[in-house]
């Protein structure tokens with residue numbers, strides 16, 4: 273199935289993967305493409321778990337779905353929203369985001385806010401009945417605007 277154009281960008285939505293923190297790109301690909309049958313990973317940006325990078329200075333986030341294609345991450349809110357997912361589960365002890373993962377997520381958020389000044393950065397739970405991403409974004413990230 274071809275991917276749908278994303279339409280005008282309205283917001284960035286942040287997720288945790290609700291998996292073990294060690295999940296990497298291949299693990300997400302396995303779930304989204306091979307198990308769910310989607311055409312690509314549903315997120316636009318992905319921060320893998322803490323064991324992913326071999327090099328301490330590597331930029332620890334990945335681009336997944338093309339930015340001009342609608343993601344598959346927040347039912348009813350996929351049109352016009354870019355998705356950032358960070359590996360782990362903030363609702364489970366020992367599976368929460370590490371400082372390095374948060375730093376990587378902040379880089380994505382900073383880039384989004386530079387490219388789309390004034391547009392909101394929202395946790396998934398702000399638009400849907402879910403615990404995801406298990407934290408208040410304002411407790412974790414530096415967010416611009418109000």
Ligand SMILES: [Zn+2]
Nearest residue numbers: 287288396404
């Ligand atoms: Zn989510």
